[in-house]
Each structure stands twice: as structure tokens, then as C-alpha cells.
Amino acid sequence: MAQTISALRTATTSTPIAEILQIVKEDGGVIIKNFLTKAQIDSFNAEIQGPMDALAPGSTHDNEIIAEFHGANTKRLTNLVMHSKTFRESIIDDDLVHGLLEAAFAETGTYAMTTAQVIEIGPGNKAQFLHRDLENWFPFVGMGPKGPEVAVNFLIAFTDFTDVNGATRIIPGSHKWESFEDRGTPEQTIPAEMNAGDVLFYSGKTAHGGGANRTTNQFRRGVAFAFNAGFLLGEEAYPFLIDKDIARQLPPRVQRLVGFRSQYPAGSAGLWQVNYSELGDHLKI
Numbered sequence: 001m002a003q004t005i006s007a008l009r010t011a012t013t014s015t016p017i018a019e020i021l022q023i024v025k026e027d028g029g030v031i032i033k034n035f036l037t038k039a040q041i042d043s044f045n046a047e048i049q050g051p052m053d054a055l056a057p058g059s060t061h062d063n064e065i066i067a068e069f070h071g072a073n074t075k076r077l078t079n080l081v082m083h084s085k086t087f088r089e090s091i092i093d094d095d096l097v098h099g100l101l102e103a104a105f106a107e108t109g110t111y112a113m114t115t116a117q118v119i120e121i122g123p124g125n126k127a128q129f130l131h132r133d134l135e136n137w138f139p140f141v142g143m144g145p146k147g148p149e150v151a152v153n154f155l156i157a158f159t160d161f162t163d164v165n166g167a168t169r170i171i172p173g174s175h176k177w178e179s180f181e182d183r184g185t186p187e188q189t190i191p192a193e194m195n196a197g198d199v200l201f202y203s204g205k206t207a208h209g210g211g212a213n214r215t216t217n218q219f220r221r222g223v224a225f226a227f228n229a230g231f232l233l234g235e236e237a238y239p240f241l242i243d244k245d246i247a248r249q250l251p252p253r254v255q256r257l258v259g260f261r262s263q264y265p266a267g268s269a270g271l272w273q274v275n276y277s278e279l280g281d282h283l284k285i
Contacts, residue, residue, distance in 0.1 A: 005027060005172040005173070005190065006190060007190060007193075008027065008029060008030060008031050008170065008172065008190065008192055008200070009023050009027060009030055009031070010030065010031045010032070010033050011023065011030055011031070011032050011033070012032065012033050012034065013032060013033075013034065013035060013096055015032070017096075017099045017100055017103050018103070020032065020100065020201070021100070021103055021104065024104075024201065024202065024203055027172045027173065028170065028171070028172050028173060028174060028175040028176075028202055028203050028205070028206035029170055029172070029192070029200055029201065029202030029203065029206055029208075030200075030201055030202070031192060031194055031198055031199070031200050031201075032096075032198065032199050032200075032201055033195075033197075033198050034195075034197050034198065035096075035156060035197060035198060035199040036091070036156060036197040036199075037197065038196075038197065040086055040090060040091075040197075041158055041196055041197055043085075043086045044084055044086040044087060044091075044158070044223075045158065045221075047083060047084040047085060047086060047087075048077060048080070048083050048084055048118060051077055051083055052075060052077055052118065052120065055075050055076075055077055056075075057072070057073045057074060057075050057122055058072050058073065058074070072125060072126070073121070073122035073123065073124055073125040073213070074119065074120065074121050074122060074125050074210070075118065075119075075120040075122070076117050076118065076119055076120075076275075076276070077117060077118040077120075078115070078116070078117045078274075078275050078276075079116075079274075079275075080116040080117065080118070080223070080225070081116065087116070087223075091156070091223075091225070092113065092116070092225065097154065100152075100201060101152070101227055104149055104152050105149060105152075105227075105229055105230070107148050107149065108148050108149070108150070108229040108230070108231055109229070109230055109231065110229075110230030111227045111228065111229060111230050112227065112228060112230055112232075112233055113225060113226070113227050114136075114151070114226050114227060114228045115224070115225070115226050116223070116224070116225035116226075117223070117224055117225075118158075118221065118222070118223055119210065119221075119222050119223070119224055120219050120220065120221045120222075121165070121166035121210055121211075121213045121219070121220040122213060122219050123213050123215050123216050123217060123218060123219070124213060124216075125166060125210075125212065125213045126212055127169070127186065127209060127210065127211055127212040128209040128210035128211075129183075129209055130169075130171070130183040130184055130185075130186070130189070130207050130208065130209040131183060131207070131208070131209060132174075132180060132183070132204060132205055132206065132207055132208075133151045133153055133204035133226060134147075134150055134151045134180075134204040134205060135267050135268065136151070136265070136267070136268045136269075136271060137150055137151070137228070137232060137265070137268075138265060138266045138267030138268065140180075141180045141181065141267065142180075143180075144177070144178060144179060144180050145175060145176050145177065145178070145180075145205065147205075148229065149203060149204065149205070149229070150204060150228055150229045150232065151203075151204025151226060151227065151228045151229075152201070152202070152203055152204055152226065152227055153200075153201070153202055153204065153224055153225070153226040153227075154199050154200070154201055154224070154225050154226070155168060155192070155199065155200040155201075155202075155222050155223070155224045156197075156198070156199045156222060156223045156224075156225075157194040157195065157196050157197065157198050157199070157200075157221075157222055158196055158221040158222060158223060159196055159218075159219065159220055159221045159222075160193075160194070160195055160196055161191070161192060161193055161194040161198075161220060161222065162191070162193055162220075163191040163193060163211070164213075164214045164215055164218075165211075165213050165214075165215050165218040165219075165220045166210055166211045166212060166213035166220040167191040167192050167193050167194070167211045167220070168191070168192045168200065168208055168209070168210055168211060168222070169186070169189035169190065169191050169192070169208060169209055169210075169211045170189060170190060170192055170200075170202065170206060170207070170208040171184045171188045171189050171190075171206070171207040171208065172190065172206075174188075174205075174206055174207035175203045175205035175206040175207075177207075180205065183207050184207045189207075189208075189209070191211055192208075204226075204228075234259065237259075238258040238259045238260075239258070239259040239260060242258055242260075244260075244283065244285070247260045247283075247285055248285045252280065255280060255285060259272070260279065260280060260283060260285055261278065261279055261280040261285075262278050262279045262280070
């Protein structure tokens with residue numbers, strides 16, 4: 001597991017999808033240059049600035065480990081489909097995004113977005129502990145590198161990402177380690193340094209974490225939007241079938257069965273949440 005890669009390889013938006021995926025297969029991730037234009041960056045920032053200003057840094061989670069994972073001086077804005085016209089009409093409808101997803105999930109079929117959030121790391125924020133995105137679905141940790149691709153992530157830089165301002169750190173090759181229980185060490189990581197508009201595309205099997213922001217005045221803003229294999233979803237879309245007034249009459253354990261409460265599988269901080277909080281609280285049921 002010796003680290004031999006000093007910087008992530010790069011591609012462009014015109015690089016063939018097969019070549020991009022080959023880099024990810026070999027390294028675990030790749031930086032795609034100039035994914036967004038300056039105009040797209042400016043419009044997105046304008047659309048989400050109000051909600052970002054209203055958002056307090058830090059975590060609201062009671063669990064100390066999860067709160068540390070979220071970051072003491074980090075803002076996380078979710079529900080970007082509602083907040084940003086640019087996000088819903090341009091970014092997640094991009095042909096390259098869907099081309100990569102169709103190829104990445106070719107083995108298992110369709111895919112769905114599991115999260116989309118602004119992650120803004122402020123000055124003094126400590127490095128996030130290393131993790132793999134597939135840890136939300138713990139059985140795939142045990143499968144290791146032989147398991148299917150169940151999660152991939154896009155991380156767009158909306159400000160320059162540098163080693164000192166909190167660029168996400170990644171361990172190239174960690175997606176091929178025999179044991180996914182091993183998350184690696186900070187010394188094995190390299191920073192995913194990017195210019196604003198670049199995007200890091202990486203496997204859910206790859207160990208990574210947000211870097212420490214060692215500046216006194218820089219805010220590292222990125223947007224992560226991640227996808228999982230479609231087979232992880234339920235067979236019936238109960239929240240769209242069951243009237244909310246009926247759902248309120250159900251016991252909490254039944255509400256969870258039919259999608260009106262969050263899920264807390266082993267190894268996960270929680271799924272099917274709203275701003276990292278219990279769905280039932282949001283629905284007031």
C-alpha cells in the first residue's frame with residue numbers, strides 16, 4: 001500500500017468516458033478540468049448565497065463522532081435541487097455526468113442521487129477523518145474491492161482547492177485494498193488541488209476526507225453530489241403513495257417501514273434524512 005502517486009491525474013470534458021473510467025479504475029479518482037464555466041459558478045453562488053448566509057457553521061448532530069465528521073467550522077447546505085436553478089437544470093442534467101454514471105453502474109443498472117450539498121470549509125477547521133462513501137451500506141465494506149460499484153461522487157470546486165485551504169485528500173489505490181476496514185492514514189493522502197470549475201470524480205470505494213483549512217481568511221467551497229446504485233432503493237415509492245395524514249396515525253416503527261422516518265443502518269450516520277436530521281421531525285409526524 002505504499003504511496004507512489006504525488007498528484008491525481010486529470011482529464012477534460014472531451015476526454016472519452018472510457019478513458020476517464022480507466023483512470024478511476026487504476027487510481028480511484030480523477031480531476032476533470034473546467035467542468036463548469038465561470039458564468040455557471042457565478043449563477044450558482046448567487047442562487048445559494050442567501051441560504052448559505054442563514055446557515056450556521058458546525059453540526060447539529062448529538063453524536064460527537066458524527067459532529068466531528070461534519071466539521072466545527074464547516075457549512076453544509078443540502079436540498080440543492082430546490083435552492084439552485086443552475087444545479088437542477090445544468091449540473092445534474094449534464095451529458096458527461098450521465099455518461100459517466102451509466103458506465104460506472106453498467107453492472108447493476110440504474111442509479112439515483114443519494115445526496116447533493118454545498119460543503120464550505122472555513123478557516124481553522126480540522127481535517128475530516130478518512131472514510132469511504134460506500135460505508136453507508138455496510139455489507140459492501142466486507143466485500144472489499146470485489147464488490148460492485150454502489151456509490152460514486154462528484155466534487156466540484158467552486159473556489160480554488162489548495163493544500164492549505166482544505167482541499168479534499170484522497171488515497172490513490174485505496175479502492176483496491178484487500179480490506180476496506182482499513183481507511184488508511186493522513187500520511188498516505190494527497191490533496192485534490194483544483195481550480196474553481198474543476199470536478200473530482202471518484203469511486204465510493206476510495207478512502208478520502210476533507211482537508212484541514214490552515215488559513216485564517218479563506219473559505220473552501222465545493223459541491224458534492226453523489227449517486228448510488230438503483231437497486232438500493234425500495235420496490236414501492238410509499239411516501240408518494242401514502243397520504244401524510246394517514247402516515248401521522250401510524251406508530252413510529254411503521255412510519256419507518258414505509259419511508260416516513262430516517263434509517264440508521266450499521267456503519268452509517270443515518271440515511272433518508274433532512275439536513276442530517278430525522279425525517280419524522282421535518283414531516284412533523
